[in-house]
Amino acid sequence: MNIKNIKLSLLTACLTGSLYPALAQTADGLNSFSEASYRKYVSEVSSDKLMGRLPFSKGETATLNYLEQQFKALGLEPGNKGSFLQPVPMVSIYTNPDPQMKVTGANASFDLEGLKDYVLWTRRTDARIDLKNEELVFAGFGISAPEFNHDDYAGLDVKGKIVVVLVNDPGYYDAKQFKGKTMTYYGRWTYKYDEAAKHGAKGCLIIHDTAPAAYGFSVVANSWKASKLYLDPRGHESYKSAFEGWLTLPASEKLFATIGTDYKTMLAKALAPGFKGESLKLNITTGLSTTCTYNQSHNVIAKITGTKHADECIIYSAHWDHFGISKPDAKGDSIYNGAIDNGSGTAGLLELAKVFKGLKVKPERTIIFLSVTAEEQGLWGSAYYAENPVFPKNKTVADINMDMFYPYGKTKDISVVGYGQSQLEDYLSAAAKTQGRHIEPEAVPSKGMYFRSDHFNFAKIGVPALYIETGTDLVTQGKEAGLKMHDYYNTSVYHKPNDEYDAAKWDVSGTIQDLQLVFLVGKKLAYSNEWPQWKSGSEFKAVRESYLKR
Incomplete structure (x- = not known):
């Protein structure tokens, strides 16, 4: 040696x-990582042959065949009762809202215009949904968070009514509340809709404000013009609000002006201790029509069975899907290959599977390699797995998620998305030191990126989940150059046809280092009796502790 x-x-x-x-x-294992094999995987999974990896398309069939062949070639076992595939039944809902929403009050009546003033959609599969003179209720941030002693629904009856809520969480506006600028799960728009439904609301409208939302209203409007995928609810129906949607800030100002107040005043009320929700004494009338199509996509699951604690598992996850063949760019390229998003993570999953399978001392706990569908459409593949797991949540030690490795070379740092959530980041920090590196919090925690990839569905059921992002402090060029490269990808490549593998331009040496780090974290857990915990203040800690006592 x-x-x-x-x-x-x-x-x-x-x-x-x-x-x-x-x-x-x-x-053992560290020297088995290979740039050559990683490059082979990422070039193949992002090739035109897989047609952009869109769920329900020929590209899905080609992708599933490729992944199954690779896992078989590596000698892994099928992870789902003798199969590498887990069917994910889904429904595609196209919502066609009425062009206007009529607002009426004691002293005023006016119309709001769809897409300009608001957007609406529904998770219900009813062919037609009509809303007539439905009462609007202001529910602050729409949050019930016992660990922060905050409940906007306390004493507020919203059953059968439309709740109007603010975007993000109180910490964005007041550093002394929640986690300050670091968005919590309670600031996520999906949470607000779910919480409104939990309280029996007929609908929920979030007031859009660009700064706390972290994107303009045009992003919202464009993203909800098309069909949306959801898990097929048939056979296990639960209450869903009749609609979900967003109001523009000018539209909300018009509502508030009608009752003699304004947005700034209502925001101040919601931030004040002891806030109480209230009726806006306004009603709305509008409607929606839907067209529903049922179909089935698939997760891919492979495993290495543990030698000692085979019933306990560590999961490595990465989504395989992208956007398929769509609108061509200026060069006429219409295949959205998604090489970085998330061909890079999928290739990383295969590289990790290769390394774990080649270990001289086999893992004592089972290692699951989970390639999920429909991340781009709403994290639905991981949501389905979380609801229908191969290993129950009380036997799932952790999830380590990989979503986009930037091919810009080695970095001095590694970014932890959702910094401060769980002990997994402490394991990562220890691993980083073996490479002479250090961990850093994500650059803009107010964007809530921790709630926007597949690990989040594991966090929701209490399983500690780690999500890393490529660092920005490049070893050879420094941090400024790294930030510029990240910005270029996000503005000029992300979700565009030019997200393609380029053997000449890609430097994957940093990706290999990052894969070695997540390997060391999983390896530590694979040969131990440790159960990583959520840290104090995490909104997921109580969920884990409700069913796992150790």
């Missing part, structure tokens, strides 16, 4: 401690 490997072994030992002494003295 040369000096370099001796140092690596000692560093690995520091990371793993004495939990599995034989393994702690070796760097």
